[in-house]
Amino acid sequence: MSRRPPMQKNSKDNYRVKGRGEQKGQKAGKEAPKYAKSGGNNQSGNSSRSDGSNKSGVNNKSGGSHSSGKKYTDGYSAKDLGKLSESSKKDFKKGGSNRVHYDNDFIFWCRECNLPLIGEKCGVCGSNGDKITLSQPADVRFAQGYDYDLIEKHLLDLFSCNPLKNRVLLLNKIPGDDQTMEIIADGRVVGMLRFDLKILDFVFEPTLEGSKLFFNEPYNFASAERVVKIGKAKAHLNGKNVTYDLIEEFPSGIKKGETVLIVSGNLTGYGISHADSEDFYRVKKENESASSAMSTKSDAEIKAAQILKVKSITSDDPSSFALSDKMPTMDDVVAANKDYIKALGKDAMNTIKGAVNLKDNKEKPVFVSFSGGKDSLVVLDLAASALVHRPFTAVFLNTGIDYPETVEFARSYCESRNIPFEEMSAGDDFWKTLKVQNHPTKDSRWCCKVCKLNSSNRLGDGKPHLSLDGKRRQESFMRSKIPTMDINPNVEGQLNIFPIRDWRAIEVWLYIHWRKLPYNSLYDNGLERIGCWMCPAAFQAEYERMKEIHPELADRWETYLTNWAKKAGVSDAYVKHGFWRWEQLPPKMIKLAEELNIDIEKNESF
Ligand code: SF4
Structure with a gap:
């Protein structure tokens, strides 16, 4: 089992706002940290201002004109909303397809310290990091807990070694048939884990860059049993299927569909095997004997003799990518990013303060929507720091089908921090509804209404109230356009405030580690997203993991x-x-x- 980069222990350090523009350890007037996020809170036109006032755009779903002065049913006038409304500079745009494109799709990597940065300058060594562009939607996060076990299992299965052990790894969720993640080590995308719906398991595939690791010492010895040797080809091999007659060496133990390493002259790369090792030797034998008998091979035979597909191959020297000797811990990563994450936290607190202190909001009760997940955990901590003189209540909507760990964490976190806590439970409503209609599906989620909305509509007795919410734009297409504040059309009287809407998962986790917050144990147990345990909207990969965690x-x-x-x-x-x-x-x-x-x-x- 891998040793993971050690996490920080919990502490009760307080986090309070310093003077304007000032942070702990940073004097006022010092140059503000430069962000990787091109459209994040600090740089976008819709950020909350550092003086606590808010100039955020408001998405008025009630449909009225902002200047009409008409009172909305939940108590907000169009005029009030208009005061807040300023056109938002979005940091996303629509691509050619139906997919949203986020512009904050990069991080930096400090080569000196060998760790990721959310801003350009490393807070430990002071050097500027290399810019790393991420695949969309770029909601990158740290590998943790079970992720390391999963990666190790697949690397050992394939290559009998694990060059990624004990390294800070980032996982970048990318589109795919099911859960699919790029793995970033030492600032390079070294491979991908993809859940295969046919075999109901993850499959590891290296990138060309990542494949180099296995040709280098000390890993080349262990991975030798995965190397297929191809004779010198007359044409380009990239993307080509290779027939049996070109293959000089094909190790035993390779299974159809598995990744193989490829050597051809001075070229190295990787590919996918179309055949089991036994099939290769059988086809080779059959074709050779057919050939010696001067018979003509049929198309079918030739097709069957295509043994593997070369995915990518290069003449680069594999030693051009050697892993760094530097093995930072999570504490090191936090130290390198501390100024940036503090500034992000301060900005989010200003959003909260700006919103709750608006004239029309001053008397309204404040709730923090606390799901027991990482995003709402951060918002709850930000609220505790920002709302020193304003009471608020953490609200946990117990769906009745939440993971036991989530329920326990939500309760115990608030209790341990003396945060007023209100649990609104749907009880057995899910199971009762299931008796009279089919289960919810991705395209028909009646569970949201039955398990969440019915409870949340009791919040504040339907009177105007504020709800701080941890939704983030990069979580999904549906959330890509959330503004800083938004009237909730589904919950009577509710105005949502989204203080971390521009954060990515990496920023959420950096904040959690910096603040040494305890978090839901399910994240270390292989779940990236915490929802109901049988959620039809989850990946099949998550469902399979649920079966292992809670049979x-x-x-x-x-x-x-x-x-x-x-x-x-x-x-x-x-x-x-x-x-x-x-x-x-x-x-x-x-x-x-x-x-x-x-x-x-x-x-x-x-
Ligand atoms: S998390 Fe999933 S199962 Fe739970 S209410 Fe939402 S859609 Fe339904």
Whole structure:
């Protein structure tokens, strides 16, 4: 098992606002830290100002004109909203597809200290980091806990060694059929973990850069059993399928679909095997004997003889990428980023103060929506620091299908910090509703209303109130346009304030580690997102992990799904591969059904 970069221990350090522009250890007038985020709170036109006033854009979903003076049902006048409304400079734009493009898609990497930076300058050595552009949506985070075990398992399975052990690793979630993450080590994308819906397991694939690691000492010895040797090719090999006759060495133990390392003359790279080792030797033998008998090979035989696909190959010397000897801890990473994260925290606190101190908001009760997850944890801590003279209550909407760890953490965190806590429970409503209608799906989430909205509508007795919320724009397309403040059209009287909407996951985690906040243990146990344990909106990878963490909960749900499948007339495989999570299957699942030969037609009544 890997040793992870040690996390900081909890402390009760206080975090209070210093004078304007001043931070702990930083005198007023000192140059403000430069952010990696091009459109974050400090630089965008919709940031809250450092004097506590707010010039954020407000998304008025009630549909009235801002200048009409009309009173809205929740107590906010259009005039009030207009005062706040200033056109926001968005740091995202629509790409050619339906996908949002975020401009804050980079971080820096300090080569001296070998660690990531959210701003250009390293707070430890003072040098400027190299800019690292991230794949969209660039909501990058640290690998932690189980992530290290997962990476180690797959590297050992494939290459019999783990060059990434004990390193600070970043995981960057990218689009894919299911959970897919780029792995960043030493400031380079070295590979990708992709959950394969066919085999219901993760698959590791190196990048060309990452593949170099396995050709270098000391890892080349262990990974030798994964190296396929190809004879000198007359044409380019990149992206090409390679037939058996070009292959000089093919180690035993390779399975179809697995990643292999490739050597061809002075070229090195990686590819995917189309065949098991045994198949390669059988095809080679059959074709050679056919060839010696002067027979003509059929197209089918030639196709069958395509043994692997070269994904990427280069003449670069593999030693051009050697891992650094520097192995920083999480404490080092926090120290290197401290000025930036402090400034981000201060900015978010100013957003909170600016919003709650608006004339119309001064008398309204303040709630912090606390889900037990990392984002709302940060907002709760920011609120505790920002609202010293303004009472607030942490509200936990217990859906009745939350992970036990989440419920326990939400309660114990608030109790240990003397934070007023209100738990609003949906009780058994989920299971009762399930008796009269089909389970919720990604495209029909009745659970949100039954398990969350019904409770939240009791908040503040429906009277005007403020709710601090940890939603972030980079979490999803749906959240990509959230403004700093927003009337919640679904909850009577609620004005939401989103103080960390521009933060990315890496900033959230840096804040948590800097503040030494305890956090939900599920994050160290393989879950990136904390929601309900059977959530249809979760990745299949997360569902599979849930089965390992809580087999007793999984049993209950699988019993339901098995009975449902019988009534719906679908197979066990339909349930097993996660088709139940949709009412209308998307193209990727229809394709998967074809590949797995799964009948997706349900009975008429479904
Ligand atoms: S987290 Fe998932 S299961 Fe829970 S209410 Fe939301 S969509 Fe439904």
